[in-house]
Amino acid sequence: MAKFTKKKKGDLPAVSTASLPDIVFMLLFFFMTVTTMKDSSLMIKNELPYADQVQKLDKKDRVIYIYAGKPSPRYQDKFGTAAKIQLNDKFADVSEVANYVLAERSSKREELQNVLTTALKVDNETNMGLVSDIKQELRKVNALKINYTTKSGDAFQNLK
């Protein structure tokens, strides 16, 4: 007679968790590669206006960012409430925009230097005078492709 070995009852084998670190590491590497760190902390109020006829601004390596708006509350006692320009991590004057664009342009790879776009991230409540001054500076250094960065939404919301 053959002898059947009965499995022990009621003793489920524990699920092996040995591969859990592998799975987690896989996820970790995915997020590490797709992450883009916010490179400059904003020192200004930056409520972008809405628009719906937008084009996407792909390829972050060919974009130069210029921020403008009122200084945030914690900087207001030092810099006042008038709208200012922020380049990288510090407030700047209009006259510094041209040099900043030139410096940024020369830091990019040579084949990208002619296809750069300047993204203007300007707060909703800023006066056009400041924006026009920036535009004028950009014309001086021949950075003619610009993008008014907006949030997607109905443009009539800007009027409220």
Next chain:
Amino acid sequence: MARRGAPPEVNAGSMADIAFLLLIFFLVTTTIETDAGLDRKLPPIEPPENPPIIKQKNIFTVVVNKNNQLLVEDSPMELKDLREAAKEFLDNGGGTGEKGETCDYCQGPRNPESSDHPNKAIISLQNDRLTEYGTYIAVQNELVAAYNELRNREAQRLFGEDFTSMDARYLDPKTPDGVKDDLKPKIERIQKMYPQKLSEAEPKSN
């Protein structure tokens, strides 16, 4: 001697915890969104050598004053009516174009007092230094929308697809090159029918 033989194995049980910690950090800091906005091209700083003479009827003047009010062709207008007014001006086709051709695809009223041809029609946007940026963007958005709607209409008629979606596919880096080569002549043809001539003059200094 306290210990002998093989060294004890390092306990790897907490590796998952460490990995989770890192994972959560990156999860929180990740932003995958891409920026979007209105693409514009500034005019070069040195004026062209022989500026062409432009008839007043081919210029559609939009002025935004310091109280964010619109003045279109010397009469006040609400922002919601701007898109239709711009479309009517661009699509008028009352005369002949740059090479003496008539506009055979225009569906406008063909008013001889308004623009001659879409390739001659220019929209001039002027603003005050005190105009609010949000209003300016809203006006720009409406004007771009007027161009896009006309281009979409022609693209639908000729190719059965919206111009904006063709353009988005063309600019998308994930689109294969073969498709791009196919899209490029179509896009250029539509752009030639309704060239975007939107001039942003320097603001008045007062």
